[in-house]
Amino acid sequence: xxxxSNTTTITSVGAPSRRNTELALLVFAxxxxxxxxxxxxxxxxxxxxxxxxxxxxxxxxxxxxAHLAVRKFAPYADPLLxxxxxxxxxxxxxxxxRLDQSQRLIQLAKYEYGSxxxxxxxxxxxxxxxxxxxxxxLILLKDHRILQRYTYISMVAALVLLxxxxxxxxVFGARIWxxxxxxxxxxxxxxxxxxxxxxxxxxxxxxRDALALASRRFMGLYLPRGRDLGPILVIWGLSILILxxxxxxxxxxxFFGLFVIMLYVATERTSWIVFGLLMSAxxxxxxxxxxxxxxxxVNAWLDPFAVFTTGKGSDQVAQALMSFGSGGIFGTGLxxxxxxxxxxxxxSDFILATVGEELGLAGLMAFLLIYGLIVERxxxxxxxxxxxxxKLLAIGLSGAFALQIFVVAGGVxxxxxxxxxxxxxxxxxxxxxxxxxxxxxxxxxxSDTARRPAxxxxxxxxxxxxxxxxxx
Amino acid sequence: MSELTLTVMRLGFLAVLWLFVIVAVQxxxxxxxxxxxxxxxxxxxxxxxxxxxxxxxxxATQRQQQPPQNNRARRGAPTKLVVAEGSLAxxxxxxxxxxxxxxxxxxxxxVLDDDYxxxxxxxxxxxxxxxxxxxxxxxxxxxxxxxxxxxxxxxxPLGAPIRIxxxxxxxxx
Numbered sequence: 001x002x003x004x005s006n007t008t009t010i011t012s013v014g015a016p017s018r019r020n021t022e023l024a025l026l027v028f029a030x031x032x033x034x035x036x037x038x039x040x041x042x043x044x045x046x047x048x049x050x051x052x053x054x055x056x057x058x059x060x061x062x063x064x065x066a067h068l069a070v071r072k073f074a075p076y077a078d079p080l081l082x083x084x085x086x087x088x089x090x091x092x093x094x095x096x097x098r099l100d101q102s103q104r105l106i107q108l109a110k111y112e113y114g115s116x117x118x119x120x121x122x123x124x125x126x127x128x129x130x131x132x133x134x135x136x137x138l139i140l141l142k143d144h145r146i147l148q149r150y151t152y153i154s155m156v157a158a159l160v161l162l163x164x165x166x167x168x169x170x171v172f173g174a175r176i177w178x179x180x181x182x183x184x185x186x187x188x189x190x191x192x193x194x195x196x197x198x199x200x201x202x203x204x205x206x207x208r209d210a211l212a213l214a215s216r217r218f219m220g221l222y223l224p225r226g227r228d229l230g231p232i233l234v235i236w237g238l239s240i241l242i243l244x245x246x247x248x249x250x251x252x253x254x255f256f257g258l259f260v261i262m263l264y265v266a267t268e269r270t271s272w273i274v275f276g277l278l279m280s281a282x283x284x285x286x287x288x289x290x291x292x293x294x295x296x297x298v299n300a301w302l303d304p305f306a307v308f309t310t311g312k313g314s315d316q317v318a319q320a321l322m323s324f325g326s327g328g329i330f331g332t333g334l335x336x337x338x339x340x341x342x343x344x345x346x347x348s349d350f351i352l353a354t355v356g357e358e359l360g361l362a363g364l365m366a367f368l369l370i371y372g373l374i375v376e377r378x379x380x381x382x383x384x385x386x387x388x389x390x391k392l393l394a395i396g397l398s399g400a401f402a403l404q405i406f407v408v409a410g411g412v413x414x415x416x417x418x419x420x421x422x423x424x425x426x427x428x429x430x431x432x433x434x435x436x437x438x439x440x441x442x443x444x445x446x447s448d449t450a451r452r453p454a455x456x457x458x459x460x461x462x463x464x465x466x467x468x469x470x471x472x
Numbered sequence: 473m474s475e476l477t478l479t480v481m482r483l484g485f486l487a488v489l490w491l492f493v494i495v496a497v498q499x500x501x502x503x504x505x506x507x508x509x510x511x512x513x514x515x516x517x518x519x520x521x522x523x524x525x526x527x528x529x530x531x532a533t534q535r536q537q538q539p540p541q542n543n544r545a546r547r548g549a550p551t552k553l554v555v556a557e558g559s560l561a562x563x564x565x566x567x568x569x570x571x572x573x574x575x576x577x578x579x580x581x582x583v584l585d586d587d588y589x590x591x592x593x594x595x596x597x598x599x600x601x602x603x604x605x606x607x608x609x610x611x612x613x614x615x616x617x618x619x620x621x622x623x624x625x626x627x628x629p630l631g632a633p634i635r636i637x638x639x640x641x642x643x644x645x
Contacts, residue, residue, distance in 0.1 A: 018499075018503065021499055025492075025495065025496065025499065028492055028495065029492065032485075032488055032489060032492060035485060035488065036485060039478075039481045039482075039485055042477070042478070042481065043478055043481075079499060079503070080496055080499055080500065080503075083496070084496065087492065330482065330483065330486060331482065331486070332482075333478050333479070333481070333482035334481075334482065334485065336478070359485070359486060359489070360486070362486050362490070363485075363486055363489060366486070366489045366490055366492075366493050369493050370492075370493060370496075373493070373496055373497070373500070376500070377500075380500075
């Protein structure tokens, strides 16, 4: 029996760089969508799709470029964020391509617009742009604390982005689009969430002490002083204005919810959450009573199947619910569902219904878990970050991501009224893919800074192993 | 394409998707950095000449739970010896029925890096009933349990501090 080898010592270690783990997961994350692509082709046409090689190579190229950029410019960054985002993006392309194959949707597009153009090539182009922006963020943003200098500039930029859609004609009832002639249309809300996180992080880092400490205790809650309510009232007012003028619940909820989350994290005061929930409830109820567009959404949420009897409104929510229902636990199989009955926006706002129908509850849960893991890695990054600005920014970005998933998934599944937002990475939509790749890039930058091992401390003269000579 | 192939592909795809999620969670689990447990015998060989300050700096505040390896151990019996204070703070030794010697001599189980310790200072061993006993081996500065200097072999209660110079050790479950 050995005697000495049982002695153990516990030492603290920094995080290893984990780049090879990331590479292995990334291979996995490319193979799964290619498998899904082949599966869709076999199910619809009975043969492997012709574009399989180019699709696989395209996704591999995107993943390789992103991975090499991380290896070079953020070697200690989190190993999970990039593979998770790649998998979602790849699966999104598969689902969009699958809906492009639907004869029903092609007919609908020809009937409404006179022509049909497949969304997959566009989405692949936007993914490439997104990865390019991701690499750009990693190269240009050497240190996330630089963003702190642009606190108030980003406030102005975010306000402009949020207000801009008001001056453009509403698209399908909601003014969340900016149409640039010759270039296409843009959803500025997607970019605003990143810029807003920067502003809130910079602002709350400076003001958190005043908001956290000056308060009176009342019924177990810390009530802030009246004058400290100013910022939250301003943000609340703005989000109500967005709701009224853009008639979009999603942007409004994201904007206000993000502020409340960051306020809570910055001040550790539960009372802000109570205030936030009360204020958003009051605002939502108030606006719903006199805004017909929002009212229509709420009615569709309260009774989604009424459309089949009254014939008024859209049957999208009802069709989405039936998609989820016919998917069951294991789904109908890729390419074998009928989620194209949703019709318009089946491949953007409602893409989750296709996931739910063709992969079933099991697949949908896997998707939601992958989103959850991205949020978890963001929060983990915030915990590991050493500077308060980085902490707040990481929380803000992952909070905005989580809120967006909640708002979209909740809307499609009938938990909350439907909004015009898209599922990050999976849904068709250029702004969404590009903005979310940038968001992942910033998170990777913060996590690289957080996980980078601290430089070895300079040897202090006291620590030198000198002989101590006792004089006495 | 046959129905069977499509069903196999459908279930296979879900399995692969979940495998990815599980692998990702495993990566998170292995990514909980902070402490590492190393064998002290091999560590000493490479870093034995480092001054104690540096070693102390490398020691984490957390104490890793050693899994109990002695199946015959009674309930409530200590399973490990923990150095609670001194330059070796954080070191643990699994108690597996062997005698543990303490002192500055290099062949001791726990080599004390302590000006007030003797070469062969004390030993800790189980008696026939499995009760752990501490015995002072005629040290210069003495071995203390709580405040009392030990003169005879003494049973060690769980968690009682045994002080040798600046080093304090305890037996824990």
